[in-house]
Amino acid sequence: MKMTLLSADFSSPALGLGCWGMSDAYGPADEKESMATIEAALAAGLRHFDTADVYGDGHNETLLSKALAGRRQDVFLATKFGFVGDEHGQVRVDGRPQRVKTACESSLRRLGTEVIDLYYLHRRDERVPIEETVGAMADLVRQGKVRYLGLSEVSAETLRRASTIHPIAAVQSEYSLFTRDPEKTVLPACRELGTALVAFSPLGRGLLSGKVKSRQELADGDYRRNMPRFADDNLEENLALVKALENMALEKNATAAQVALAWLLNQGPDILPIPGMKRLKHLQENLGALNIKLSTDDLSRLSTLSEAVQGQRHNPQNLKFIDS
Template identity: 45%
Template sequence: MAASPSSVTVTVPAVVPRMKLGSQGLEVSAQGLGCMGMSASYGPPKPEPDMIALLHHAIAAGVTFLDTSDLYGPHTNELLLGKALQGVARERVDLATKFGVSFVDGKRQVRGDPAYVRAACEASLRRLGVDCIDLYYQHRIDTRVPIEVTIGELKKLVEEGKIKYIGLSEACASTIRRAHAVHPITAVQLEWSLWSRDAEEDIIPTCRELGIGIVAYCPLGSGFFSSGEKLMDSLPKQDIRRNLPRFQPENLDKNVKVFECISELAKRKGCTPSQLALAWVHHQGQDVCPIPGTTKIENFNQNLGALSVKLTPDEKVELESYTATGNVQGDRHHQMNNTWKNSETPLLSSWKYE
């Protein structure tokens, strides 16, 4: 059973801490806000006035690191943020968006060629209504184009003042190294949670060696650590989680046992399972910034309470034992070819621009 509201004692911190993300000077709130679900992927777009109110609430609370992408919608999430940020002092927000995935004739296409990089950036600037993007990620790696070519164009955008810092999302260690050699990479975004830990073997150590910040998306297991199997009862038909391997019946029955263990520890600590799972991510290091997404102010406040949850070394080990190898069933994506496991690009020396 999950911790009941009456048993939860964790409070929202009065001040959200700030942290240095990477080693190039970017500073963000220690917890961000993933904005995808407001406009896409998790069912129909949510009412715009409600989402703008949520964004304003987040900024007022001190969560200023807002994460979006031109893919979300597509485009509508950036437009939403653009509307929400009208009248908000630019220096109050740490704005991150992404490029690299487009749809051509209804088919998904990953692109990293220079012309596309530039066009995507300029379009995002217009939709967001800003002169400069704080952190601009390559959302997925174009395996047809050397990473040096893509980063080379991003470097030009930095020099032109259109973006401040460069990031990568779902990139393997060798791709990160090659990119960083062209221009310093400030952050790598990857899926990291109690049940998605495969990046710990190679990617995270590489980031730390190079002084690159780590941004953890889906830190709540796409909502699983909020309500377990009950999550499936409320998902709209269009929600992409209905297709994720870990939510399929043959895997969900086994994964529920993981949630039950986390819930029991949360009950002992006087917090919710989601706060406990999110606190675990925060305890991975001062270079890690999780970006849980939500569409409700109540859930946002609950997520913020995770910053006040303190784990002992023994509790951390206990949590990790619940999701040890073999306990979690199913891949994290149904299209694993779109992850860091397949992000190698051609060598620059062997590539000809087409």
């Protein structure tokens, strides 16, 4: 299964590689294993790599620069800016025009490149009109430092306003069999405007893989320990849904993760999943989703699972950053 990314002269398998877990968020990461996973992804033909300046406080961009040394021309490199911390350890979003430019320069330096293929605003800064932030991002395109612009976790209204200033090539949103929110408003707006939807956490932060059995088994510092869907009572009910997914996967001689990704890939050629993969075995498993065939009946049966998911996809602290 192939896709052409963002109307660019660029073809790649329909899966991209989300790199956040290679630096933090989901427990300890092994840099040697991360490097091997990136190399294997390249060998398998993956070309869409997604990172952000906040991942590992810059470590993730530096890691990608190291892993892609000598291969930069072969990849479509996406990064994000916006989150900043203060002296009190509080996180906020800074979308001021001056921040746009300094953040881009820092990312270019860490990534070891002269141009970023896709540059996202990680979250909207409610204090700054989106037109001002995107205007500054558009300056980067004119300067040749960025090729395409993207927004992450924004509403349809914000997307439309931003698009009056400069074409928005992609909107990044959480989208999976267990998180269908984009279908209500932002996906229709994307299709109206010719904007791709890049689906992060397409495996429900690992929940849809069937590999998470309890919150207690998650490592200290794992981001998911504070997420409602992984709270004990919610997780028990959600795992019953995952079991149903696993049973359906058995019919396809596949894994739950492969079927969940195949369902998402069947939602349209403009849906570009970027599963997080910090281990080689997960990459190899997820690539199998490209060969899964789902019938109309299969898709319908799978879609019903989302109706019974328990718990918000984020805790209240993180929900406040989502533009709805």
